[in-house]
Amino acid sequence: MKQSIRDEIVLIEALHRGSQRSFEQLYANYTDFVYKSIDRIIRSKDDAYELTNDIFMKVWHNRDKIDSSQPMKNYLLLLAQREAYNFLNSKSAGKTNANIRMDDYLTELSEFIDLTDSENTLYAKELAMTIRLVVDRMPAQRRIIFEQSRYEGLSNMQIALNMDLSIKTIETHISAALRDLKRVVLAFCILYSSAHFLKAASDIRDFNNQPSINIIQAFEGKEEEKPS
Structure with missing residues (x-):
């Protein structure tokens, strides 16, 4: 309408x-x-x-x-x-989004959620756990590259030397990883205040038995289709 x-x-x-x-x-x-x-x-x-x-x-x-x-x-x-x-x-100009830090999106998310509220703090923990699950489910090479970049603070050049890969390959993997993680943050923002998020949180807790059908599948494109 x-x-x-x-x-x-x-x-x-x-x-x-x-x-x-x-x-x-x-x-x-x-x-x-x-x-x-x-x-x-x-x-x-x-x-x-x-x-x-x-x-x-x-x-x-x-x-x-x-x-x-x-x-x-x-x-x-x-x-x-x-x-x-x-x-x-x-x-x-040959630039990429590979150097965009996930911190920027988490900062915006912390503004979206009042983290002084104990229930919202739980939601933030759920998001952190979801992000960890996303990283764990990445293809092995992408996960290793992302972890070296995000968690170990290595430059693209250092990672390329460590893994004997081109810098372009490193940038491609990091961009793909960040794209997936950004979808998690956006999906969380959209679902956060709705009753559906309660179901999503429950699904995440049961992740080892059955993948989430809300947040996890949303960013993977299995349930939330791209606009046509």
């Missing part, structure tokens, strides 16, 4: 106040539009999906700067075009 201008203003004003449900609704309303706007420019579905996730994380982080008097669609279109052209410029 098409959203009225008044409804959108109410949604954005609630977002200004930090409403997580408003963020969920915003994501549901516009994720497909943002994805298609980016893909139309960069012609890469995987990268468009990743950039779409990045945009919505930025929307949450900068929610207090959104002008409720302007159409949200126009604002998101500008963000999508900027991200897409920046991506193309970085690609032509």
Whole structure:
């Protein structure tokens, strides 16, 4: 159902106040539009999906700067075009996203969740455990590369020398690992305040018996399909 201008203003004003449900609704309303706007420019579905996730994380982080008097669609279109052209410029310059640190996303997540609340602290622990599970389920070479980069603090050059691989291969593996982890963070943000997250948390606890059908499968693309 098409959203009225008044409804959108109410949604954005609630977002200004930090409403997580408003963020969920915003994501549901516009994720497909943002994805298609980016893909139309960069012609890469995987990268468009990743950039779409990045945009919505930025929307949450900068929610207090959104002008409720302007159409949200126009604002998101500008963000999508900027991200897409920046991506193309970085690609032509030979730059990659391999040096993006997961800390940035966890910092934004800590703002999203009030960690002074004991129940929310439990959710944060669930996320940390989920991230560890994601890393453990990576292909062996990617997991080793990511752990050397993220946990041991080695440079791409050092890892390449250690593993007798090209720097380009190292960058490719790190980018793929970060893409998966970023999906976990976004999935957590979307599911966090809903009743579905309680089921997801239960699934994670039972991971050894049956993989989660919410967070784990969402970022792997087994249940949450990419926008078409």
